[in-house]
Amino acid sequence: MNKTLFKQTSKSNWIIGVIIFAVMMMYLSIIISMFDPENMEGIMAMLETMPQELMAAMGLTELGVTLTSFVVSYYYGFLVIMFPMIYSIIVANRLIAAHVERGSMAYLLATPNSRLEIVITQALFLILSITVLFLFVFLAGIIFSEILFPGHLEIGSFLLVNLITLLLFYAVSGISFFFSCLFNTTRKSLAFGAGVPVAFFVLDMLSNVRDQYSWIGNFSLFSLSDPLRIVEGDAVISISIVVPLLIALMTYTAGIIIFNRKDLPI
Amino acid sequence: MSIIQVENVTKTYKSGKGIFDISFSVDQGEVFGYLGPNGAGKTTTIRQLMGFTNVDQGRCLIRGMDTRLQAEEIQKFVGYIPGEIAFFNNMTGKQFLDFISQMRKQAKSRTAELVTRFELDVKPKISKMSKGMKQKVALTAAFMHDPEIYILDEPTSGLDPLMQKTFIELILEEKKRGKTILMSSHSFEEVERTSDRAGVIREGRLVALEDVNSLKAAQRKAFIVTVVSSGEVELLQNSNLEISRITGNQVEIIISSNYDEFIRVLTKCSVKGLDVLNQNLEQAFMKYYGREAEKNE
Ligand SMILES: Nc1ncnc2c1ncn2[C@@H]1O[C@H](COP(=O)(O)OP(=O)(O)O)[C@@H](O)[C@H]1O
Ligand SMILES: [Mg+2]
Numbered sequence: 001m002n003k004t005l006f007k008q009t010s011k012s013n014w015i016i017g018v019i020i021f022a023v024m025m026m027y028l029s030i031i032i033s034m035f036d037p038e039n040m041e042g043i044m045a046m047l048e049t050m051p052q053e054l055m056a057a058m059g060l061t062e063l064g065v066t067l068t069s070f071v072v073s074y075y076y077g078f079l080v081i082m083f084p085m086i087y088s089i090i091v092a093n094r095l096i097a098a099h100v101e102r103g104s105m106a107y108l109l110a111t112p113n114s115r116l117e118i119v120i121t122q123a124l125f126l127i128l129s130i131t132v133l134f135l136f137v138f139l140a141g142i143i144f145s146e147i148l149f150p151g152h153l154e155i156g157s158f159l160l161v162n163l164i165t166l167l168l169f170y171a172v173s174g175i176s177f178f179f180s181c182l183f184n185t186t187r188k189s190l191a192f193g194a195g196v197p198v199a200f201f202v203l204d205m206l207s208n209v210r211d212q213y214s215w216i217g218n219f220s221l222f223s224l225s226d227p228l229r230i231v232e233g234d235a236v237i238s239i240s241i242v243v244p245l246l247i248a249l250m251t252y253t254a255g256i257i258i259f260n261r262k263d264l265p266i
Numbered sequence: 267m268s269i270i271q272v273e274n275v276t277k278t279y280k281s282g283k284g285i286f287d288i289s290f291s292v293d294q295g296e297v298f299g300y301l302g303p304n305g306a307g308k309t310t311t312i313r314q315l316m317g318f319t320n321v322d323q324g325r326c327l328i329r330g331m332d333t334r335l336q337a338e339e340i341q342k343f344v345g346y347i348p349g350e351i352a353f354f355n356n357m358t359g360k361q362f363l364d365f366i367s368q369m370r371k372q373a374k375s376r377t378a379e380l381v382t383r384f385e386l387d388v389k390p391k392i393s394k395m396s397k398g399m400k401q402k403v404a405l406t407a408a409f410m411h412d413p414e415i416y417i418l419d420e421p422t423s424g425l426d427p428l429m430q431k432t433f434i435e436l437i438l439e440e441k442k443r444g445k446t447i448l449m450s451s452h453s454f455e456e457v458e459r460t461s462d463r464a465g466v467i468r469e470g471r472l473v474a475l476e477d478v479n480s481l482k483a484a485q486r487k488a489f490i491v492t493v494v495s496s497g498e499v500e501l502l503q504n505s506n507l508e509i510s511r512i513t514g515n516q517v518e519i520i521i522s523s524n525y526d527e528f529i530r531v532l533t534k535c536s537v538k539g540l541d542v543l544n545q546n547l548e549q550a551f552m553k554y555y556g557r558e559a560e561k562n563e
Contacts, residue, residue: 004368012356103352107407109318110346111369114338263319266348 174251299457
């Protein structure tokens, strides 16, 4: 890894991370403050006034009754997928394809650093920054909960949900990173780097709408983990761990190898 | 001793364009001009020397190392200017130069000296700089670590005439200090002033590889001679000089190496005006460009 490049990459991308984190915090605080241990019926009644298909698409058909399952079902089914996904897509594209398209990659490669070192540094930035994002979300979840409802959050299962979602995002960012390495234009890199994760996302939402559509979920990366099931302890966790890890390993490795070998029109 | 070696390199793009069976070498301490009009294949060749692309056939070596496989090692002693101006737009000039120095883990630096010399203001953001300013930043980045070898892709593009002169002086100084330089250009004047030898590339093929003096003999210059009478126009027509156009009493004459004869004929006329016509590379080197093109068609 190249420290100078890592610092530079952080400098030009941290603001995107901060914006994404800020938006996520806004929703997180609203959701936690909506929890009312005395009056779950009230929340249910309010939700029933919403269009049921929309609620289902967002994975909100069953709401947990504890704070943990409430936050997890409300927040981790949709918002914690959408915003980190936006982050992965934008940043992955900027890390490689944008440098190639703009030609600034030529300056990086005109220094005594191998292509391999440069692409690995960029990959590490993406992986680490997503890890930090989830670490902050996890900590913020604990802090908000402890302030508003001390002692209600089951930290162990909340951690597990975060870890599994993080692994999912190693895979999602890997997909975007792969296309960023593969293509020389941001147009193509974004078309696929955003297109594939968004398609998974849409399939996952569709599969939630009605039971007879649930088979669609088999084609979606996001249906691999069901946060509420994890909290309730009856999800098959090994699949939610192994499959995203494998996808992440494959996409990052393939992206790195391709970038190391390909022709660069810079 | 050859520092840069290009051996039978072919690189074809999907469009069918590219470079075909290019071979040349640049010796230690030599300045090599790589001449060709836009789209001839200069950048394609230089990308190969920088290890950005894979050859279809042949190989490129710098100090005996493969430019594709050992780029990291080679970049320790190479200074490079890309053909197209491209930067990290959000940095200021200073931030960019510092960043590149750190990427090179560069101990010594003559950045300050170059910045003064090019009258470069490094404080503004690069995205706010003019084309000429950006090119100066690129020049500084290529020269600041005092490399042994320079690979410069159209280094004077975007520079005003004064800065072009400053640049040429710098190249000549580096040459005196024993540096090896490969520089592409579409201006023969620039190559003439800096280089020992030149390669002329046309549509991806090397059509000449000569020292600059013999290239100069092949260069065609157009002069516009204004004479007093139509009788004198006839006199010029009847001479052995190559005449490309006549408008009234103005005669456009093409000269390659027959200056003696040109002067001799002119002394027989009363010349009222004598101008040099600016010509582009293809016009100046009809021998390699125009006529061959005609023959091929
Ligand atoms: N990445 C590329 N893909 C396809 N064609 C290219 C690419 N780069 C250059 N070309 C084509 O190859 C030819 C040579 O280009 P180039 O080497 O850039 O010329 P020069 O630097 O002499 O102006 C041109 O016709 C150009 O359009
Ligand atoms: Mg070019």
